Amino acid sequence: MIDFRGLTKTFPKDGRALTALDDVTFSVQPGDFVALLGPSGSGKSTLLEHLNGLQIPTSGRGMVLGVEPALANRAELIALRRRIGFVFQRFHLVGSRSVLENVCTGALGRLRGPRLGLVTYPRRVREQALDCLERVGLADRAFQRADTLSGGEQQRVAIARALLQRPRLLLADEPVASLDPESAAQVMTLLKGLARTERLTVICSLHQVDLALSWAERVVGLRSGRVVLDERTAGLTREEMMAFYSDDA
Ligand code: ADP
Numbered sequence: 367m368i369d370f371r372g373l374t375k376t377f378p379k380d381g382r383a384l385t386a387l388d389d390v391t392f393s394v395q396p397g398d399f400v401a402l403l404g405p406s407g408s409g410k411s412t413l414l415e416h417l418n419g420l421q422i423p424t425s426g427r428g429m430v431l432g433v434e435p436a437l438a439n440r441a442e443l444i445a446l447r448r449r450i451g452f453v454f455q456r457f458h459l460v461g462s463r464s465v466l467e468n469v470c471t472g473a474l475g476r477l478r479g480p481r482l483g484l485v486t487y488p489r490r491v492r493e494q495a496l497d498c499l500e501r502v503g504l505a506d507r508a509f510q511r512a513d514t515l516s517g518g519e520q521q522r523v524a525i526a527r528a529l530l531q532r533p534r535l536l537l538a539d540e541p542v543a544s545l546d547p548e549s550a551a552q553v554m555t556l557l558k559g560l561a562r563t564e565r566l567t568v569i570c571s572l573h574q575v576d577l578a579l580s581w582a583e584r585v586v587g588l589r590s591g592r593v594v595l596d597e598r599t600a601g602l603t604r605e606e607m608m609a610f611y612s613d614d615a
């Protein structure tokens with residue numbers, strides 16, 4: 367599903383090269399639920415961007431869903447991104463539009479032309495969107511304005527929008543970083559459930575040890591762009607995780 371070998375990414379900064387990812391090697395199997403754990407600036411977002419071909423490595427190789435983004439043409443990259451759902455820290459919903467219409471935008475990649483208004487989407491898409499809302503437990507909110515929902519609910523709408531793409535891989539970049547603990551737990555429960563019951567592969571970046579330990583099956587720890595930990599959470603103690611984490615000032 368995902369296989370990265372010695373992946374390195376540098377960005378030019380002040381006339382020198384800043385290493386954002388340093389010799390990253392890891393692989394992910396279908397149905398895995400992986401937490402990407404690391405402090406701010408450790409390379410989590412850059413790694414997720416390599417997973418959907420938004421960034422191309424400086425050296426090393428990366429395969430995602432059978433495609434190597436560095437060697438893919440534009441059409442192959444577009445096709446790859448359609449099979450990958452992406453969820454952001456700030457949900458990026460259109461607040462003035464209905465919940466259902468926001469979910470429908472997940473189908474824009476396979477529809478022609480721009481859409482404004484729920485009825486401009488084919489009925490089939492609207493039905494699929496409602497089904498996705500059902501899967502995140504928010505079907506009863508379909509016709510409310512998106513900005514009337516709580517932060518946690520808006521994040522679940524963003525997940526429903528990603529599900530409408532029928533992704534094989536779901537990438538979530540700090541999806542609970544701006545949520546209260548209870549909403550965060552609901553969103554993590556949802557992501558874990560999708561991995562478990564729908565065999566969706568989920569990679570979720572986090573910066574809190576406790577969240578990773580409570581929710582993920584496997585944790586990949588990043589520090590200064592290097593993988594410093596790659597373990598099943600079942601065999602890890604909180605102390606072991608903190609030890610990797612706390613040297614970071
Ligand atoms: P995280 O998501 O863990 O906070 P990032 O992946 O955003 O970390 O960043 C890792 C490092 O790469 C940081 O030092 C950041 O400043 C740098 N970086 C990320 N993206 C870019 C970019 N497009 N141009 C230059 N530097 C970048």
Ligand code: MG
Pocket residue numbers: 410411412539
């Ligand atoms: Mg980030």
